[in-house]
Amino acid sequence: MTDTFPADSVGLVTPQVAHFDDPFTFVNGAVLQSHQLVYETYGELNSAGDNAVLICHALSGSHHAAGFHSADERRPGWWDLAIGPGKPIDTARLFVVCSNNLGCCDGSSGPNTINPNTREAWGGQFPQPQVQDWVRSQKRLAEHLGITKWAAVIGGSLGGMQALQWTIDFPDWVGHCVALAAAPGLTAQNIAFNEIARHAILSDPDWREGAYLSEGTLPARGVALARMVGHLTYMSADGMSDRFGRELREGGFSPDENAEWVFQVESYLRHQGSRFSTQFDANTYVLMTRALDLFDLTGSQDGGLAAVLSRAQAEFLVASFSSDWRFPPQRSIEIRDALMAAGKPVTYANIETDNGHDGFLLPNPSYEQLLKEWMRRVGPS
Structure with a gap:
């Protein structure tokens, strides 16, 4: 890093590409014979391998969560607010990974990449991914990077849904989970x-x-x-x-x-x-x-949300934002109450803000302090 960047920035970052040549099967049965994921990392993986943190992006997010791609870039990554040395997700002690999800458009295999069978862009023929697919692809990436467990999986909105899915699909992989402005499934209004x-x-x-x-x-x-x-x-x-x-x-x-x-x-x-x-x-x-619409953390599980979350082994931070009417506080309270019913350790906060659903992306002293203090328990001390 040079003097060009703020002291608490991760500085200049270069996206990396992981190639996977073995087949990937989607929840709906579609198969990619090979695929790639674009990702960025910030900080260093320690020798014990116990300081890795996964950031899951939301609908229009990407792998570029923090730092800058060039010295003259004006806007840093989409969550630079939270990621960097001394910031809530402190890269001085944590190794942070953020990938561009399958089906997205920032370099990972998706509709705007080439279908090897036709040698043209996939376009509308790319398989429909679901949250479970992203979680499994992120697990492949973790194994590619030599990671065997996430100290934390963190996300807001659709990213928070991925974080929650991680805790039930691979419970022994997740030490801590942060779900911000999330929901266990979409309402009819949201689908509309x-x-x-x-x-x-x-x-x-x-x-x-x-x-x-x-x-x-x-x-x-x-x-x-x-x-x-x-x-x-x-x-x-x-x-x-x-x-x-x-x-x-x-x-x-x-x-x-x-x-x-x-x-x-x-x-x-x-x-x-x-x-x-x-x-x-x-x-x-x-x-x-459509992946948002299809997401249902409960699925067909008997016993509802509490029964599903009983599989989790993580500690949870669940946060909502007072003026968020897309995923209002009551949806986060549903998650909190289900975790409590399942006997899981959970911290819940409703952040006062006028920023609506975008509140998890924007500066707010109370929110930033909450995240910073809670994240102290993640990874090595």
Whole structure:
């Protein structure tokens, strides 16, 4: 690291690629004969191998969780707030791993990578992944890196769902679990929001049944609208009022004003949608939202959530965010209560914030202090 970066930054990081030549079978029976995962690591794995921490990303996240890819990069990784020397996930003593999930669009095998059978982009033919698939692929990556147990598995939103799945699929692999702004499954309302977003993409004439890359098009309008809908659900009403109010970006309210009215919040959502539409793959968005819909931690298990979580051997931190209406505090309380019923050690906190569902990504002194203090128990002292 150079003086270019803040003292508490992991500094310059280089993504790495793990290649797997043995078949990977998805929950739905589809098979990849080979695949690759792109990942980043921060810190050093100690000789005892007991300081490894897995970060699971959410819907639009990636392997780039912290640090910078170049000295002139303006924005660090998506969770730089929490990862770095002296930060809550302290890379001075922890070895942190974050991978880009199967089916995503930042270098891991997914719709925008090449199908070896057709020598064209997978497009809409890429298999539908589920949370259980990501967990098994992350386990393969851990074994590739020489890791035999995670000191902690951590994630927010869809990442928190992966962290929870880890504790029941491979309970002896997880010492601690942090689930932030998560839920044991989606409500009908959440599934409906995802369907609206998908419909926006599938209705775009440039969608081409998912084969847009092969046909030289991009369903940018559909992806932009999907992002606008999704982004709206990540924000709280109070947060939006405080940030935008009824302020105009263009035009005016005077009787003689003829310019088109554009409110600040309209301009903001249009910008978010436009930027996202060229950065994120449409097929990946469809796959990721469907994986969210399909997630059900309880499954068909008799005894409900408590019975499922009784398999876990981890200590848990479950945190919700007061203004999050996408995954409201009650969903985290469901997880807390099930863990308590199963006799598992759990710390629960509801963080006061106007940041909505995005609260787990944004600065908040109480939240950061909670995470920092709780993480002291993770790994070697």
